[in-house]
Amino acid sequence: MNRLNWHVRVIRRAVVLLGCAALTAGLTTGGAQAGGRDPGREVLPAGDGWASQGEGTTGGSAADAAHVFTVTTWEQFRQALADGDGAPRIIRVKGMIDAVSEGCDAFAAQGYDLGRYLADYDPAVWGNDTPVSGEQEDLRAASAAAQDRAIKAYVPADTTIIGVGRGSGILGGSLQIKDVDNVILRNLTIEAPLDCFPQWDPTDDSGTGAWNSEYDGVVVYGSTHVWVDRNTLTDGRYPDSSLPSYFGKVYQQHDGLLDVVRGADYVTVSWNSFRNHDKTMLIGNSDGAGATDSGKLRVTLHHNRFEGIVERAPRVRFGQVDAYNNHYVVTAGQKFGYVFGIGASSRLYATDNALSLAPGVSVGKVLKKWSEAPLTAENNYVNGRRVDLVAVHNAEIPEETLSTGAGWRPVLRTEVDHPRAVPGIVDRGAGAGRLR
Secondary structure, rough: OOOOHHHHHHHHHHHHHHHHHHHHOOOOOOOOOOOHHHHOOOOOOOOOOOHOOOOOOOOOOOOHHHEEEEEEEEHHHHHHHOOOOOOEEEEOOOEEOOOOOOOOOHHHOOOOOOHHHHHHHHHHHHOOOOOOOOOHHHHHHHHHHHHHHHEEEOOOEEEEEEEOOOOOEEEEOOEEEEEEEEEEEOOOEOOOOOOOOOOOEEEEEHOOOOOEOOOEEEEOOOOOOEEEEOOOEEOOOHHHHHHHHOEEEEOOOOOOOOOEEEOOOEEEEEEOEEEEEEEEOOEOOOOOOOHHHHHOOOEEEOOEEEEEEEEEEEEEEEOOEEOOOOOEEEEEOOOOOEEEEOOOOOEEEEOEEEEEEEEOOOHHHHHHHHHHHEEEEEEEEEOOOOOOHHHHHHHHHHOOOOOEEEOOOOOOOOOOOOOOOOHHHHHHHHOOOOOO
């Protein structure tokens, strides 16, 4: 971005933040609610998490009438993202639009056959020492490339994407917020992409092998000033429990729901519902990414609801992550790994959260140590009682002792609710269809 454009963007955001109502008076998008309110033109409030840092996050709120789109198909959606001259835009998603409406067979390369793939790479035939290669692996890779081209949608700068009313969103698509600035996602139901062509890696999982999949529901990659608000992100129609197993391992077809990686910065994730997923949220995707990630990956998570989540809520590397007033629900019988993952050079500040754990779920497993890094975890409540999560973790899992004191204190917070009140407040307000 050249210096002139940067100044224009800063001035435009100042106008929006100081007088959004006046700026948009008389403009009609068909999305305005009673009293003239148009959620598609709302901006992140001042002080609301890391995405409010600096010039703030306004998305496409300044869009003129020519850059407001209503879409009902995946093709229309991708065209609306690609169309235009770099001007701010609002994209209104009406209904559930399907990125994979023709099914996985539409992406399969001629000659690819899962049965043949399984026969060729069965550990009893192939072994567990060498990554798979050969004709069927080449055809699988070609099939995966076709799906990749079809289901990824690249979001430009200065864009707001918002669901219309209740029951609008994206099935099986992957939103790529990559190397841009100033994006807002609101009121969408996002069903995690289903990888049609996972790869078998016989050398993974300590040499016992594993199926590896691609595609996150939303990935924020190298981007700044992103606000993700009041969405529902879930495995939806394809929970892991519905997936088959081959070679003794689940045929894993899901990756992340929302990942923030590769130098992304100034992100606020608020009032979302994350449901029924395994690897939910990475903040920083590699221990070796210090050159791009150090001093960045500043993310705020507040008033989100996590239920049926196995792990990564979130797992953090490098970032200064502020997690407060979230509600974490671990139900009876569900698979559970951990909530907060403490990774390389991370500085997690997790306070004033509520955790509802089913009987028998270990409080010590709420935290998971991946690397030596200090954290602050204060005033968190488990089943209505205040618990020192670090002390309990260190007592229950002494071989993974965690140190306290993240070394910083968040200042970009809105009203902080008492953790005892969080379950009621968050359960009523989080997720798509609950814009206030």
